[in-house]
Amino acid sequence: xxxxxxxxxxxxxxxxQILIDAGIYDYRYPIxxxxxxxxxxxxIRENMLKIxxxxxxxxxxxxxLFPLLIPEYNLKKEAEHIAGFMSEVYWxxxxxxxxxxxxxxxxPTSETAIYPMYAxxxxxxxxxxxxYYQVVNIFRYETKTTRPIIRVREVLTFKEAHTVxxxxxxxxxxxxxxxxxxxxxxxxxxxxxxxxxxPDWDKFAGAVYTVAHDTIMPNGRxxxxxxxxxLGQNFSKAFDIKYLKPNGAHEYVYQLCYGISGRPVAAxxxxxxxxxxxxxxxxxxxxxxxxxxxxxxxxxxxxxxxCEKIKRTLEKNGITVETxxxxxxxxxxxxxxxEMKGVPIxxxxxxxxxxxxxxxxxxxxTLTRVEVSWEELVSYIKKTLHNIQGNLKKRAxxxxxxxxxxxxxxxxxRKEINNGxxxxxxxxxxxxxxxxxxxITDARVYGYKYGQEEAKGKCPICNQEASKIIYxxxxx
Amino acid sequence: xxxxxxxxxxxxxxxxQILIDAGIYDYRYPIxxxxxxxxxxxxIRENMLKIxxxxxxxxxxxxxLFPLLIPEYNLKKEAEHIAGFMSEVYWxxxxxxxxxxxxxxxxPTSETAIYPMYAxxxxxxxxxxxxYYQVVNIFRYETKTTRPIIRVREVLTFKEAHTVxxxxxxxxxxxxxxxxxxxxxxxxxxxxxxxxxxPDWDKFAGAVYTVAHDTIMPNGRxxxxxxxxxLGQNFSKAFDIKYLKPNGAHEYVYQLCYGISGRPVAAxxxxxxxxxxxxxxxxxxxxxxxxxxxxxxxxxxxxxxxCEKIKRTLEKNGITVETxxxxxxxxxxxxxxxEMKGVPIxxxxxxxxxxxxxxxxxxxxTLTRVEVSWEELVSYIKKTLHNIQGNLKKRAxxxxxxxxxxxxxxxxxRKEINNGxxxxxxxxxxxxxxxxxxxITDARVYGYKYGQEEAKGKCPICNQEASKIIYxxxxx
Numbered sequence: 004x005x006x007x008x009x010x011x012x013x014x015x016x017x018x019x020q021i022l023i024d025a026g027i028y029d030y031r032y033p034i035x036x037x038x039x040x041x042x043x044x045x046x047i048r049e050n051m052l053k054i055x056x057x058x059x060x061x062x063x064x065x066x067x068l069f070p071l072l073i074p075e076y077n078l079k080k081e082a083e084h085i086a087g088f089m090s091e092v093y094w095x096x097x098x099x100x101x102x103x104x105x106x107x108x109x110x111p112t113s114e115t116a117i118y119p120m121y122a123x124x125x126x127x128x129x130x131x132x133x134x135y136y137q138v139v140n141i142f143r144y145e146t147k148t149t150r151p152i153i154r155v156r157e158v159l160t161f162k163e164a165h166t167v168x169x170x171x172x173x174x175x176x177x178x179x180x181x182x183x184x185x186x187x188x189x190x191x192x193x194x195x196x197x198x199x200x201x202p203d204w205d206k207f208a209g210a211v212y213t214v215a216h217d218t219i220m221p222n223g224r225x226x227x228x229x230x231x232x233x234l235g236q237n238f239s240k241a242f243d244i245k246y247l248k249p250n251g252a253h254e255y256v257y258q259l260c261y262g263i264s265g266r267p268v269a270a271x272x273x274x275x276x277x278x279x280x281x282x283x284x285x286x287x288x289x290x291x292x293x294x295x296x297x298x299x300x301x302x303x304x305x306x307x308x309x310c311e312k313i314k315r316t317l318e319k320n321g322i323t324v325e326t327x328x329x330x331x332x333x334x335x336x337x338x339x340x341x342e343m344k345g346v347p348i349x350x351x352x353x354x355x356x357x358x359x360x361x362x363x364x365x366x367x368x369t370l371t372r373v374e375v376s377w378e379e380l381v382s383y384i385k386k387t388l389h390n391i392q393g394n395l396k397k398r399a400x401x402x403x404x405x406x407x408x409x410x411x412x413x414x415x416x417r418k419e420i421n422n423g424x425x426x427x428x429x430x431x432x433x434x435x436x437x438x439x440x441x442x443i444t445d446a447r448v449y450g451y452k453y454g455q456e457e458a459k460g461k462c463p464i465c466n467q468e469a470s471k472i473i474y475x476x477x478x479x
Numbered sequence: 480x481x482x483x484x485x486x487x488x489x490x491x492x493x494x495x496q497i498l499i500d501a502g503i504y505d506y507r508y509p510i511x512x513x514x515x516x517x518x519x520x521x522x523i524r525e526n527m528l529k530i531x532x533x534x535x536x537x538x539x540x541x542x543x544l545f546p547l548l549i550p551e552y553n554l555k556k557e558a559e560h561i562a563g564f565m566s567e568v569y570w571x572x573x574x575x576x577x578x579x580x581x582x583x584x585x586x587p588t589s590e591t592a593i594y595p596m597y598a599x600x601x602x603x604x605x606x607x608x609x610x611y612y613q614v615v616n617i618f619r620y621e622t623k624t625t626r627p628i629i630r631v632r633e634v635l636t637f638k639e640a641h642t643v644x645x646x647x648x649x650x651x652x653x654x655x656x657x658x659x660x661x662x663x664x665x666x667x668x669x670x671x672x673x674x675x676x677x678p679d680w681d682k683f684a685g686a687v688y689t690v691a692h693d694t695i696m697p698n699g700r701x702x703x704x705x706x707x708x709x710l711g712q713n714f715s716k717a718f719d720i721k722y723l724k725p726n727g728a729h730e731y732v733y734q735l736c737y738g739i740s741g742r743p744v745a746a747x748x749x750x751x752x753x754x755x756x757x758x759x760x761x762x763x764x765x766x767x768x769x770x771x772x773x774x775x776x777x778x779x780x781x782x783x784x785x786c787e788k789i790k791r792t793l794e795k796n797g798i799t800v801e802t803x804x805x806x807x808x809x810x811x812x813x814x815x816x817x818e819m820k821g822v823p824i825x826x827x828x829x830x831x832x833x834x835x836x837x838x839x840x841x842x843x844x845t846l847t848r849v850e851v852s853w854e855e856l857v858s859y860i861k862k863t864l865h866n867i868q869g870n871l872k873k874r875a876x877x878x879x880x881x882x883x884x885x886x887x888x889x890x891x892x893r894k895e896i897n898n899g900x901x902x903x904x905x906x907x908x909x910x911x912x913x914x915x916x917x918x919i920t921d922a923r924v925y926g927y928k929y930g931q932e933e934a935k936g937k938c939p940i941c942n943q944e945a946s947k948i949i950y951x952x953x954x955x
Contacts, residue, residue: 034583039546042541042611045542066522067517067521068524072510074509090576095569098567098620135518144574144575146575157547159544
């Protein structure tokens with residue numbers, strides 16, 4: 004890793020570099036905004052997806068896979084939706100040498116790919132609810148500066164759920180469930196988050212309202228990591244998705260969609276790492292512990308043998324372990340390498356450890372080293388992985404809390420936002436005041452807490468009683 | 480399922496219908512050649528991919544994920560490659576309202592997406608070998624008739640491996656390994672297959688040579704289900720992928736690529752099913768056994784309780800089980816439904832089974848029913864799943880063998896191919912004779928067996944000594 008880049012000075016420069024150095028994501032693809040998930044990163048991504056799928060499947064979601072291409076006439080069916088996406092849609096216009104009669108969009112998101120099929124599949128209320136999701140690539144023709152994983156033209160990892168319900172009540176119940184599922188997912192990913200209802204001028208194009216999970220990056224900018232959209236009947240009316248009620252009448256269905264991209268991986272990297280490199284939460288770490296032998300030539304055989312015994316024992320207990328026996332590298336450079344990769348636990352084995360039947364164990368998060376006896380090793384490693392996971396979450400939660408300041412002075416707000424903080428401030432709830440706040444602070448209104456009233460004070464613009472406390476700050 | 484469609488009379492009509500009825504794949508998407516993997520089909524696909532990944536990972540392959548879009552100048556770098564794919568490439572020409580300066584291709588396959596990065600990553604022989612693979616969607620602008628899963632415009636499931644080697648010897652060794660891996664995979668999928676070296680005029684565009692795994696569909700047509708391509712230095716020279724040898728010289732790398740699409744699922748459906756519907760090999764079946772209660776009203780509680788006990792017991796033993804307690808359906812219609820879905824084992828529970836502490840078990844492949852005592856149930860189910868898997872493979876292997884006839888008369892060959900058979904015939908090895916054979920028989924030369932000499936007889940065109948025995952017939 005180039006030593007000159009630090010996350011404090013240049014977060015995105017540092018991120019691009021460490022993603023390559025750690026073998027996560029290589030952003031040097033010849034098309035702007037496109038990159039490659041490398042083997043180590045692919046496994047982190049898979050571990051994240053395993054957590055996402057577990058929570059969705061537990062709550063009755065089913066995975067499916069829809070086509071990428073969307074005919075222009077379908078993409079344009081819901082007026083607000085297309086208005087929101089039109090400027091960033093990629094268009095396929097040619098097949099071989101032929102001009103296509105109907106242009107195909109690369110899905111920017113899949114509502115308009117999926118809902119024509121829902122119209123075909125939904126006949127009676129017995130077909131409901133539908134709770135499908137898919138994990139796919141999506142595309143945005145981003146004209147602004149792109150950022151590895153965070154702001155790309157091809158989002159290589161997009162989990163999108165699309166649910167269909169007979170009644171408004173059921174849909175609203177599902178909405179709560181979706182928000183809860185996402186909170187659990189981000190908790191397991193050790194990502195601190197705010198659950199915020201977006202202001203109306205920042206909701207998903209075509210939605211009635213949007214609730215987002217936001218995290219804060221080390222430079223104080225918001226990173227949206229999950230969104231849940233209540234679509235009401237907006238799309239079911241546009242796509243004619245209706246069912247026959249027992250009384251013989253037709254009713255349009257109520258719909259939700261909710262998505263998570265690959266961004267949580269970038270957030271994990273950015274939030275938990277230190278000057279030595281990554282610190283991966285054990286829940287997503289591809290390798291939980293690395294064993295490094297330290298020996299003089301003649302001790303080699305006996306030390307390696309002991310390392311192998313530890314490896315087998317840990318693997319038998321379900322712990323993924325790597326050994327680093329490279330001859331051409333010193334123990335020191337191996338320490339450096341695996342610390343940079345963020346492996347949660349390092350096990351050092353020298354002749355002393357072999358003779359005394361123990362191991363020297365270092366935690367990546369606190370860098371503390373202890374000697375552990377052979378008898379206690381497995382339980383110690385298991386417990387320590389658990390503790391690292393918890394410690395990272397707690398540390399990040401506390402850090403995020405320290406990043407949020409409260410004020411009703413927009414002058415102070417603007418200053419503190421420029422200093423890299425997020426601001427809480429009262430708001431009357433009216434759009435014009437909200438947008439004026441954005442102008443004055445040169446920042447964005449993230450929204451107000453979902454499912455939690457905390458309004459007090461007066462709107463700094465109109466001086467009326469606040470109905471909401473809004474979060475404002477910079478964003479990606 | 481529409482009763483009028485049978486796989487004997489109209490294989491593709493029947494396939495389209497049963498794929499929808501069984502919940503595997505819905506081909507009614509508004510763009511030609513595009514379809515949806517439904518939840519049950521998605522799980523079959525996942526089980527297939529699990530087998531593929533297991534074998535690749537065991538042999539040191541690593542999964543990655545590359546972008547979809549390929550700049551025109553890269554797609555065109557290897558001359559033979561682009562010549563082979565040009566007519567079927569989809570082109571993205573617009574982003575929002577802007578014309579793109581460089582057109583982007585939707586990958587028809589990923590050599591030209593991946594190899595520019597290999598050129599960046601390969602520096603010394605220490606970087607080799609690289610054995611990466613990815614599972615992605617690929618695109619072909621197919622102008623001929625499309626077929627569900629089998630011939631589509633968006634291949635939703637494409638596993639492609641791309642390996643890089645320092646020497647020709649290593650690459651050739653890897654080639655053998657790849658072919659063996661594929662044979663194991665198709666064995667585990669219970670798919671009979673021929674491993675054939677393609678004639679030169681039918682190799683992959685840009686390859687030195689191609690070996691394919693072919694299966695035979697019930698109507699006698701070949702379905703290519705896997706391919707391994709030896710690329711030699713064709714692409715490394717075009718993309719400048721070279722490494723520094725210890726002696727200071729640069730050497731271009733040797734490369735392979737090998738792929739499997741979603742076609743095996745279609746082959747499994749087509750080959751193993753009967754007039755009642757699917758018969759899924761247990762290795763890919765999402766549900767291994769279904770429990771169906773049969774009772775009069777007053778026995779309901781006690782029968783369901785016993786069903787639940789069986790379910791828990793089987794699940795504890797790692798067997799995925801479904802129960803069907805629907806009140807509105809008769810046992811008969813449930814039998815019909817789950818047979819159509821191809822669930823390997825049916826467990827029927829009535830009051831008699833409860834009282835005598837046993838279960839009535841039917842195998843989907845042979846439709847034989849036996850009574851099994853409670854004590855033996857778990858081991859019986861495990862053994863039977865194993866036996867079904869073996870029986871399906873054996874039955875299909877024998878069936879495929881019966882589909883291949885040997886003759887050196889091209890007149891007979893032509894007739895038998897029209898009757899739905901595959902023909903083995905001697906061949907001198909010269910392209911012009913091969914192409915004349917294709918003309919006379921109105922069929923395609925599949926190729927000759929890989930790694931196995933079986934030449935005897937004379938070429939039916941030039942009457943010279945045969946150097947190969949070729950397989951010929953119709954294809955998809």
